[in-house]
Amino acid sequence: MTPTDPEPEDASPPTRRRPGGRTARIRRQVLDAVLAELGEHGYDGLTTDTVAARAGVHRTTVYRRWGDVGGLLADVLDAASDDDWQPPDTGSLEVDLTALNQEIQTALTAQPPIVTALIAASFRSEKAAHAQQRLWEDRYARCEIVVDRAVRRGELPPHTDARRLLIAATAPLYHHLVLLRTPLDPQLPGQAARTAALAAGAGAFAELPSASDA
Amino acid sequence: MTPTDPEPEDASPPTRRRPGGRTARIRRQVLDAVLAELGEHGYDGLTTDTVAARAGVHRTTVYRRWGDVGGLLADVLDAASDDDWQPPDTGSLEVDLTALNQEIQTALTAQPPIVTALIAASFRSEKAAHAQQRLWEDRYARCEIVVDRAVRRGELPPHTDARRLLIAATAPLYHHLVLLRTPLDPQLPGQAARTAALAAGAGAFAELPSASDA
Known part of the structure; x- marks a missing residue:
């Protein structure tokens, strides 16, 4: 992957058929990179470019799918609900x-x-x-x-x-x-x-x- | 007051003897300007220069006394305690x-x-x-x-x-x-x-x- 070679994953039919496939993997890589950058540098150190670089994903992939830092953060927060967390059940x-x-x-x-x-x-x-x-x-x-x-x-x-x-x-x-x-x-x-x-x-x-x- | 003519109020003996005098007045002007700028533009619109301009105070006065935006905000918050506020006393x-x-x-x-x-x-x-x-x-x-x-x-x-x-x-x-x-x-x-x-x-x-x- 080079800086002038945006990934074509959105246009790839196999990706569309496998929601746990490449698209999901790239999302996970990018959101993990957002969390790591945020933890290390805070909001002020967060840019779509640093996130793309850390995730090993082309910057235009990030721009296209998430738009900006706000979009990245929003997706991190939305992804946090994609779990099966349940509250404690101790009987009291x-x-x-x-x-x-x-x-x-x-x-x-x-x-x-x-x-x-x-x-x-x-x-x-x-x-x-x-x-x-x-x-x-x-x-x-x-x-x-x-x-x-x-x-x-x-x-x-x-x-x-x-x-x-x-x-x-x-x-x-x-x-x-x-x-x-x-x-x-x-x-x-x-x-x-x-x-x-x-x-x-x-x-x-x-x-x-x-x-x-x- | 011109941009190249910092106010000498800190060196003026009468100011030192009157805590409610010029020093206090300038502090009030500057802190009011911080509040007005913050209310209108939020933190991102807040700079020592815009505060100085709004307060009608020389920018070096602001730099010297408050240092930076953080110092200005801290003084706004500290000044908020300089009041005689008391909690309600209704009997219940x-x-x-x-x-x-x-x-x-x-x-x-x-x-x-x-x-x-x-x-x-x-x-x-x-x-x-x-x-x-x-x-x-x-x-x-x-x-x-x-x-x-x-x-x-x-x-x-x-x-x-x-x-x-x-x-x-x-x-x-x-x-x-x-x-x-x-x-x-x-x-x-x-x-x-x-x-x-x-x-x-x-x-x-x-x-x-x-x-x-x-």
């Missing part, structure tokens, strides 16, 4: 939420800081911001089963707003680790989970609005 | 927290989006990040009296971790409005306040660690 709401928060804390404090770099990038690119929103929406939607199961076990009242409960449980992790930038606190995942579980038990997330008393 | 923990959250929601959804632009800038500049941390630390420290008062009124047990309660109450606002970018929800301030108050009543922020049951 508080323990499920604690385990979920531990996953979030691990992701937000990992080195290289890929997840926080993607969040930071979402302030630079509208495309990345929308993809980041889609990813969170996907993750929170998948987590609703944690609340549904607690309702079925009788741990929570039937009309519990799962999304509000999940936000209450997880928001302190993001607030501390992304915005306040406080040092890692091993107790935080469990404390935030316990807070949300206690609030839920006290009716904080009841869906029927019985509280206009504020 | 939940109502105090609701009013506090309404202030946060108003700030995070204001147009031009100065507060969110400053938060976004904190991902671009270490100086701005540290100043943003100092500002939040100042605000949360000032808010602890809300919890102290609730303890004195008997609304909360004596050993309540004020900071954890305040984070639980406010984190959903930041999570929704800064990270998840969900549409403004007028119920959110009250719901997040009520959640934290209910959790507090259920012992979620008790300082003596009686819960190692996760």
